[in-house]
Amino acid sequence: MQRMRRLLLLSVAAAWACGDDAGAEGTAGASTTAGSSTTNPDPSSGPGSSTTAADDSSTGSTPAEPGECETPIPPVERPHARLTTTAEGRMLDALGRDVALRGLNTGGRSKFAPFLPFTVDDPADLDAVRAAADEYFGRMPAWGLDAVRMPFSWEALEPVPGRYDTSYLARYEAMLDAAQAHGLRVVVDFHQDVYASPFCGDGFPPWSIPTPDPPPPTHDCPQWFAGYFSNDDLRESFDRFWSDADGLQGQYIAMWLTMANAIGDHPAVVGFEPINEPGWGTMTDLDAFKQDVLRPFYTDVAAQLQAAAPDVLVFYDGPGSDSTGIGSHFLPDGEGLVYAPHRYDQSLLLGDSWSGFDPAPALRSAAVFGAENGVPVLLGEFGYTHGAEGGNEWLTLVMDVIDERRMSATLWEYSTSPELWNGEDLSVTHADGSEREILDAYVRPWLPAVAGEGIDVRWDGTAGELAASWTAAEGVTEVIVPARRFPTGPEAIELQGPGACWTWDGERGRLRVTAPAGTAVALRVR
Numbered sequence: 001m002q003r004m005r006r007l008l009l010l011s012v013a014a015a016w017a018c019g020d021d022a023g024a025e026g027t028a029g030a031s032t033t034a035g036s037s038t039t040n041p042d043p044s045s046g047p048g049s050s051t052t053a054a055d056d057s058s059t060g061s062t063p064a065e066p067g068e069c070e071t072p073i074p075p076v077e078r079p080h081a082r083l084t085t086t087a088e089g090r091m092l093d094a095l096g097r098d099v100a101l102r103g104l105n106t107g108g109r110s111k112f113a114p115f116l117p118f119t120v121d122d123p124a125d126l127d128a129v130r131a132a133a134d135e136y137f138g139r140m141p142a143w144g145l146d147a148v149r150m151p152f153s154w155e156a157l158e159p160v161p162g163r164y165d166t167s168y169l170a171r172y173e174a175m176l177d178a179a180q181a182h183g184l185r186v187v188v189d190f191h192q193d194v195y196a197s198p199f200c201g202d203g204f205p206p207w208s209i210p211t212p213d214p215p216p217p218t219h220d221c222p223q224w225f226a227g228y229f230s231n232d233d234l235r236e237s238f239d240r241f242w243s244d245a246d247g248l249q250g251q252y253i254a255m256w257l258t259m260a261n262a263i264g265d266h267p268a269v270v271g272f273e274p275i276n277e278p279g280w281g282t283m284t285d286l287d288a289f290k291q292d293v294l295r296p297f298y299t300d301v302a303a304q305l306q307a308a309a310p311d312v313l314v315f316y317d318g319p320g321s322d323s324t325g326i327g328s329h330f331l332p333d334g335e336g337l338v339y340a341p342h343r344y345d346q347s348l349l350l351g352d353s354w355s356g357f358d359p360a361p362a363l364r365s366a367a368v369f370g371a372e373n374g375v376p377v378l379l380g381e382f383g384y385t386h387g388a389e390g391g392n393e394w395l396t397l398v399m400d401v402i403d404e405r406r407m408s409a410t411l412w413e414y415s416t417s418p419e420l421w422n423g424e425d426l427s428v429t430h431a432d433g434s435e436r437e438i439l440d441a442y443v444r445p446w447l448p449a450v451a452g453e454g455i456d457v458r459w460d461g462t463a464g465e466l467a468a469s470w471t472a473a474e475g476v477t478e479v480i481v482p483a484r485r486f487p488t489g490p491e492a493i494e495l496q497g498p499g500a501c502w503t504w505d506g507e508r509g510r511l512r513v514t515a516p517a518g519t520a521v522a523l524r525v526r
Helices: 126-138 166-181 224-230 232-243 248-263 286-308 320-324 360-373 391-404 438-442
Strands: 102-105 147-152 185-190 269-273 313-316 337-339 408-411 446-450 452-460 465-472 477-480 492-496 501-505 510-514 520-525
Touching (some): 126 166, 147 166, 147 408, 185 248, 224 232, 224 320, 232 248, 248 286, 286 313, 337 360, 360 391, 391 408, 391 452, 446 452, 446 465, 465 477, 492 501, 510 520
Parallel strands (some): 102 147, 102 408, 185 269, 313 337
Antiparallel strands (some): 446 477, 452 465, 477 510, 492 520, 501 510
């Protein structure tokens, strides 16, 4: 195996901070000899700073702190995926670390039979599903991702009233097992679009449509979203669901409790999302719809799901029309909630060139709402149609705000199938699994778990450099350095903070950092 020369440069600037130039290469007083490690602290250096050069052929000499740990920090094993929320709108893991999630939605191809994001010859063959799921999820660690939002279909789960399809549930559980094996947290998402498949949509079972003799299911409608505004039968279906005119909400809750009882204790599951982009029926005031319909609905459903599966988080979002505009925010009652809005650029979604419309204000508005109301924010969907010009420029702006505000995010979407739902083509890969250019903008180093507070993270894609700072608490901070962007690992690691040290884990693509509680830590990776 080719050995990678890794240059460790430790900043000597007393006032070094994220975004400053003081920690750049060329620090005075450092000398390097091949195969050795030499430390020559600059007399002007502040306390806790040093400059060391080392490479993989080193015989084991240890640089002065801050630097590489004398005893390597072992991998942090996760007992389960569960997280808790704080009054400041943060998520914490079982070790008390500040956690963000970053990942993908498991696919538009999951919206219709056999309701999987990849192709298998025989969906009834669980071994084949497991093997395909292992290959599918196995690509994600190299992209530096640790979470998925995994749609499920009520139509698939309960094809006739009161009768649940155990084979579909087994396939979904096999997906969960594969996600867990690759270290991914899973948001279980009841996914619907324009209510049901007879309306060119997905999600609700056709038997729940109140209109007699609905049209046959289809997924070949490029203008499917127009149904929210123009299809009277679709709008009536939502009206009757929200008013519970036919008792359908009881069947909906029974469906969800079936899912919760089956998978609620799965170690990969971090939370449930009661419904994707809920339709508003014939209501014309969307603010009133959120406050008068969705808010009490989510309050009730969240309480029932958390009673069935204690400690799960409940993710909620608003109508799909909010995703291309700036809609009002809202907050249900309860604990363990995560606000999960969506954000698209309408031109890029249609496959046209980016209009130049800046996504940052809407994203910052959601982040501020979360911070002020003590609710974490996950950007549940965002992305662009493959080939749309300017897509990566737009996505870079989105990701910069996600880093800046420490939001969680799940990009839409990831399918490895030649079959498209309604012609939509937003996948990060081609059907054969080969990567698309959208990953150039989405994949970047980031901090999934921080033992500390006051977190600041910035990525400079042009320079290929991550800059991060935080005030340390007891524990291990983890930095994901994706193999897709850093195939041989980081070329340079710069660390500042008295007593701070790091361990690089090339197998996992993670940098682990510890520092005494209260230490101001600053890190650069490139």
